[in-house]
Amino acid sequence: MGKKSIREQRKAEIIKAFYAVAKKEGLENASISKVADYAKINPSLVMHYFKTREELMVALNDFILERYLKIYRVNGAVLDTREKLIQLIENLFSRKWNRLFDDGVFYSFYAQVYRNKTFRESFKQLHDTLHLTLKKALDEAVENGVLDHPDTSALSNNIFALVDGAYYYLGLVDDKEEIERRLASYKRLAISMLEFDYQSQDTTI
Amino acid sequence: MGKKSIREQRKAEIIKAFYAVAKKEGLENASISKVADYAKINPSLVMHYFKTREELMVALNDFILERYLKIYRVNGAVLDTREKLIQLIENLFSRKWNRLFDDGVFYSFYAQVYRNKTFRESFKQLHDTLHLTLKKALDEAVENGVLDHPDTSALSNNIFALVDGAYYYLGLVDDKEEIERRLASYKRLAISMLEFDYQSQDTTI
DNA sequence: AACTTAACTGAATGACCATTCAAATTTTTG
DNA sequence: CAAAAATTTGAATGGTCATTCAGTTAAGTT
Numbered sequence: 437m438g439k440k441s442i443r444e445q446r447k448a449e450i451i452k453a454f455y456a457v458a459k460k461e462g463l464e465n466a467s468i469s470k471v472a473d474y475a476k477i478n479p480s481l482v483m484h485y486f487k488t489r490e491e492l493m494v495a496l497n498d499f500i501l502e503r504y505l506k507i508y509r510v511n512g513a514v515l516d517t518r519e520k521l522i523q524l525i526e527n528l529f530s531r532k533w534n535r536l537f538d539d540g541v542f543y544s545f546y547a548q549v550y551r552n553k554t555f556r557e558s559f560k561q562l563h564d565t566l567h568l569t570l571k572k573a574l575d576e577a578v579e580n581g582v583l584d585h586p587d588t589s590a591l592s593n594n595i596f597a598l599v600d601g602a603y604y605y606l607g608l609v610d611d612k613e614e615i616e617r618r619l620a621s622y623k624r625l626a627i628s629m630l631e632f633d634y635q636s637q638d639t640t641i
Numbered sequence: 642m643g644k645k646s647i648r649e650q651r652k653a654e655i656i657k658a659f660y661a662v663a664k665k666e667g668l669e670n671a672s673i674s675k676v677a678d679y680a681k682i683n684p685s686l687v688m689h690y691f692k693t694r695e696e697l698m699v700a701l702n703d704f705i706l707e708r709y710l711k712i713y714r715v716n717g718a719v720l721d722t723r724e725k726l727i728q729l730i731e732n733l734f735s736r737k738w739n740r741l742f743d744d745g746v747f748y749s750f751y752a753q754v755y756r757n758k759t760f761r762e763s764f765k766q767l768h769d770t771l772h773l774t775l776k777k778a779l780d781e782a783v784e785n786g787v788l789d790h791p792d793t794s795a796l797s798n799n800i801f802a803l804v805d806g807a808y809y810y811l812g813l814v815d816d817k818e819e820i821e822r823r824l825a826s827y828k829r830l831a832i833s834m835l836e837f838d839y840q841s842q843d844t845t846i
Numbered sequence: 847a848a849c850t851t852a853a854c855t856g857a858a859t860g861a862c863c864a865t866t867c868a869a870a871t872t873t874t875t876g
Numbered sequence: 877c878a879a880a881a882a883t884t885t886g887a888a889t890g891g892t893c894a895t896t897c898a899g900t901t902a903a904g905t906t
Contacts, residue, residue, distance in 0.1 A: 601806025
């Protein structure tokens with residue numbers, strides 16, 4: 437008896453509308469009524485599903501972090517050749533970004549990390565998951581004899597530092613050729629990091 | 642005749658108040674009246690000196706980028722020994738951050754880069770300046786025979802990618818010990834990059 | 847057709863927002 | 877003291893904001 441619930445679909449719809457508006461006008465300008473307009477529903481309906489704007493923010497944050505996770509999903513291929521390992525590293529620098537993702541919205545959430553514990557923890561957890569996934573892939577490569585490295589955990593962290601730093605800078609670059617040139621340079625460095633055993637490198641003089 | 646102008650001092654005062662409020666409550670919540678309250682002046686006075694909020698935003702952006710530049714100011718020391726070169730690299734990972742700077746506000750501006758050409762260009766210019774400054778320092782090291790590297794420009798860019806990526810991740814970390822551990826790892830990698838000629842794929846000392 | 851449950855609307859709330867403007871105040875100079 | 881130039885204020889503007897609530901509509905069941 438009673439009406440069928442479409443709660444979850446509606447909520448998803450609202451979150452996507454919120455994302456779309458934030459993408460277009462900036463997260464700080466994405467108001468409830470703009471979201472409602474975009475979704476062609478009444479503002480009250482948004483409040484019906486999300487008690488406060490804050491709640492909607494958290495939902496959008498989760499939505500975005502899920503997408504982020506998808507981008508970096510390691511393809512299931514077995515890392516048994518050198519080529520496959522190199523391809524994996526190169527893929528890290530090739531976010532299918534523009535389709536799946538808006539950097540402006542992403543960094544707006546990231547900025548909140550410094551004031552909001554909830555956001556900080558969810559970001560931290562996501563990044564640690566990504567780092568760990570890469571570490572496991574690297575371990576597999578070690579087992580299969582295509583990689584020789586004493587600390588795959590540190591290697592994974594360092595590769596991601598390079599990836600994150602790369603995209604941070606590339607967000608400032610308009611010229612497509614320059615982007616490609618830089619990406620090539622970053623990739624080369626990342627691949628070289630596989631070879632170079634900086635742990636045993638003596639930095640004393 | 643007439644009254645002495647304190648225009649520039651007042652403007653600076655307002656910008657600092659804006660920064661303080663943004664730091665505490667987030668850039669998106671730093672309103673004109675909150676800024677005025679903080680500076681103990683009338684909201685209209687803020688509007689007198691900055692015709693629009695956007696104008697105030699641009700001013701704060703410039704203020705913040707100036708601070709950013711200061712943090713990375715290369716000490717004038719001559720790079721004639723290995724120690725000095727290594728010290729320079731290590732300094733890049735040691736922003737006197739917490740004192741001089743609020744990352745939340747910084748990344749809030751950075752997020753705007755994706756929607757606002759003015760912000761994108763000012764950020765780009767600043768970063769390119771920093772990269773070039775480091776390149777010049779590296780060139781000096783090469784001249785003085787303490788560094789052997791075929792492409793100091795690429796090296797500079799890559800080091801900064803690592804620095805930026807490092808701080809991006811460290812923003813998520815609460816534990817001070819973990820921060821130090823990671824910083825040490827990033828530094829080690831950066832220093833190893835000085836040695837490694839990834840262009841020709843062989844390990845040189 | 848009556849009941850139940852959920853989706854949905856519309857109007858109203860008060861708070862806060864950026865911005866405008868005319869007027870008041872302060873300081874300097876002649 | 878008076879004129880000049882700047883700083884500063886206070887009140888008012890209209891718009892948008894998140895949120896509340898009472899009520900309506902739609903879709904299922906018995």
